[in-house]
Every structure is written in structure tokens, then in C-alpha cells.
Amino acid sequence: MVAINATPSRLHSAVIGWYEANARDLPWRDSTATPWAVMVSEFMLQQTPVKRVLPAYAAWMERWPTPARLAADAPGEAVRMWGRLGYPRRALRLHGAAVAITEQHGGQVPEDHAALLALPGVGEYTAAAVASFAFRQRHVVLDTNVRRVFARAVTGVEYPAQATTAAERRTAAAYLPEGDDRAATWAVAVMELGALVCTARGPECADCPLFADCAWQKAGRPPYEGPARRGQTYEGTDRQVRGKLLAVLREAHGEVPQARLDAVWPDAVQRARALDGLVADGLVEPVAQGVYRLPG
DNA sequence: TATTCGTGGAT
DNA sequence: TATCCAAGAAT
Structure with missing residues (x-):
């Protein structure tokens, strides 16, 4: 399974070192960002690019700096503030999460992964992301970026399968550093690598800290072979x-x-x-x- | 497991 | 121009 020809520890250092030198300065990563801020960003980032989230996130946090403040407003206001981010059910779910946090968790975003997962709009990824980014816990944080990095670096294919597999989860777990804090930094670092370097199209392999170890690179960068990934036609739907x-x-x-x-x-x-x-x-x-x- | 659910930028 | 893609979740 371990196709990368390097010790995990050296791998972690390479990616984390790259992250510390290249990470974007995003507001939800600021040291003063609250768990609520992290959660809001994660909801907005579900299928919406960072660039479009930034202004909406700023406006949202200014209006609703805590879950209780959002919970006190009508759900329709959340839908309105969501604007054109897309998938507006996320706005409704974020409002629902704020209500649940206010009523069941004393207004504090819960730290427990299972409690996070029980909130509306929070799935496996978002629960792990909030627990890891906001509370520095050790979790497998498996989003589309991370899946792509592992597909290439470890499995040697250009793209991961359509749906997340148990094998992917095992791979990601196998590469997760032991300590909580290091695991949390690793999680955000691998994700950032996928977002900035190991991109879906036109990856910047020359700038990649995994270049020398990447299974896809060693295999000669074979093109994706799986089933056609269905383009979603939108006009008229x-x-x-x-x-x-x-x-x-x-x-x-x-x-x-x-x-x-x-x-x-x-x-x-x-x-x-x-x-x-x-x-x-x-x-x-x-x-x-x-x-x-x-x-x- | 396969579908459904917005929107806009990049290629 | 048409297609692809973007920090997924719910059913």
C-alpha cells in the first residue's frame, strides 16, 4: 500500500515545511478565528471556491459573530445572506446548526467529532475538519484535495474514484502523524497542497514537495482511465x-x-x-x- | 450506491 | 462554446 518511498516522518516534514512557506493567509486560519468561524468557513467552502467565499464569509461573520446571534435570526435571513454562493440548503443547515449549538451545547461549537457529526449540514469531512482545524485534534480529513494528492502520490493515478472508498480512508489514516497537533497541521497542509500545487488540472509538479516520491510522477503521469466523470449540465434543469x-x-x-x-x-x-x-x-x-x- | 442540490470562473 | 471543477451532505 505504501507506494511512497520515504519515511512517513520525512514526508510529513516536507509537506508541513512547504505549507509553512506557502500557505494562503485566509481569515478562518487566523489565530484569532473562533471555532464558529471555522465552521462557517467549512459550510461555505462545501463545493464553493475560496475566492467566492471570502466576501460572503466576512459579511456573515460581521453580522453573526456567534452561533447564538445567528440562531436568534430567521432562517430566511441566513438564506438571504448566503447570496449566490450556491446550494442554499447549506444556509438553512448552518442556521439549524447554530440553533442546535445554542440550545444543546451552551452556544459553544462542540469539540467532539460525534457531536459535530450530529449537527445539520455536518458530514464526515466537515466534522473532521472542524475538530482538526479549530480544536487541533487528530482526524482523517478527507476532502477532494486530499483525495487527489493521495491518488497521485500514493496510488499513482491522476484522479481518485468518484466516491470515497474504504481503501482511500485506510491510506489517509496510515499517513496521519501520531500527535494531535502534528496531525492537525498535516491535515491542513495536505489539503493546501492539493489546492495550490497538486491541482485537478495543470498541477505544478515542479513545485511539489512530494515530486521525488510521487507514484504518479514515477509512473510517467499516466492519464485518468476510469469512467467518464459525468459533467453536470445545468441549462434547463x-x-x-x-x-x-x-x-x-x-x-x-x-x-x-x-x-x-x-x-x-x-x-x-x-x-x-x-x-x-x-x-x-x-x-x-x-x-x-x-x-x-x-x-x- | 447513485442522485440531487447552485453558481461562476477557467480552459 | 462546452466542459470541467470547486474544503460535501443528505437521501
Whole structure:
């Protein structure tokens, strides 16, 4: 399994050394960032690039510097502040997490991995990330960046499989440093390496601290062979319609008559289906016949 | 396990 | 222009 031809300790030092010299100066990594700040950043970063998260994160933290402050506001306000980050159910879940933290954890983001995992919107990755980054615990933090680094450096393939496998988890666990603090630094360092150097397209292998040890490099950088990774067409989908409908609601600051929603999409059947979906998801609230608003 | 769920920038 | 990709979670 261990395809990398170097002692783990030397490997850790190489990656951590690279990180200390090259890490981005991100606000949620600041020494004054609270666990809540880390959690907010992790929610926003689920499938949304850092560059687009930065301004939204700053505005969010200024308005809701603690979970209790967010919990005291309406969930619709969270949806509105989410803006165009995409996947607005994340906003609703973050609000739900804030409520749970306020009511069940005394307003403090829980340190325990299992308690984190029980919060809405927190899956395996986010629980590990918050526990590791905010509380300096030792966890396998396996995101798309880390998966790609291991796929290349250890397994020798260009891209990991579509879904995370048990083998990947074992590999990541095998390379996790022993000490809590070192494991936490390793976790963020490998992730940053994947984000800045070992990128999906056009990796900067010449700048990589793993260059000499990388299994993919040694194999001659063979191209990806797996099944075609399905490109998600967006034009004309319910997702696009949902996005258009919700954009109207976000910008309205109040109740919106049906006609305003009807104007953004011509197909009445699809429009109704999309709106029903938004209501079912709790993103939109019907207030009367033909009148809607963000959830209060 | 396979789908669904936004949005915008890069190539 | 079309496709790919971005710190995933829930079902």
C-alpha cells in the first residue's frame, strides 16, 4: 500500500515545511478565528471556491459573530445572506446548526467529532475538519484535495474514484502523524497542497514537495482511465429554475406575489415543480394563496 | 450506491 | 462554446 518511498516522518516534514512557506493567509486560519468561524468557513467552502467565499464569509461573520446571534435570526435571513454562493440548503443547515449549538451545547461549537457529526449540514469531512482545524485534534480529513494528492502520490493515478472508498480512508489514516497537533497541521497542509500545487488540472509538479516520491510522477503521469466523470449540465434543469426563483425571493425582502416568480421561467410545469421543491426543502414559505417569502 | 442540490470562473 | 471543477451532505 505504501507506494511512497520515504519515511512517513520525512514526508510529513516536507509537506508541513512547504505549507509553512506557502500557505494562503485566509481569515478562518487566523489565530484569532473562533471555532464558529471555522465552521462557517467549512459550510461555505462545501463545493464553493475560496475566492467566492471570502466576501460572503466576512459579511456573515460581521453580522453573526456567534452561533447564538445567528440562531436568534430567521432562517430566511441566513438564506438571504448566503447570496449566490450556491446550494442554499447549506444556509438553512448552518442556521439549524447554530440553533442546535445554542440550545444543546451552551452556544459553544462542540469539540467532539460525534457531536459535530450530529449537527445539520455536518458530514464526515466537515466534522473532521472542524475538530482538526479549530480544536487541533487528530482526524482523517478527507476532502477532494486530499483525495487527489493521495491518488497521485500514493496510488499513482491522476484522479481518485468518484466516491470515497474504504481503501482511500485506510491510506489517509496510515499517513496521519501520531500527535494531535502534528496531525492537525498535516491535515491542513495536505489539503493546501492539493489546492495550490497538486491541482485537478495543470498541477505544478515542479513545485511539489512530494515530486521525488510521487507514484504518479514515477509512473510517467499516466492519464485518468476510469469512467467518464459525468459533467453536470445545468441549462434547463430544475436546479437552474430553483436558482432563479430563489434569487427573486432573496432580493425581495418581503412577500412576493406569484406573478413575480412566474416571470423568471416560461415552463409552468417545471416552475411549479421547482417551487414545490423549494417549499419542501424549507427554503421558501407560502404565506397565502399565490404569495411566498423566505422562511421566517 | 447513485442522485440531487447552485453558481461562476477557467480552459 | 462546452466542459470541467470547486474544503460535501443528505437521501
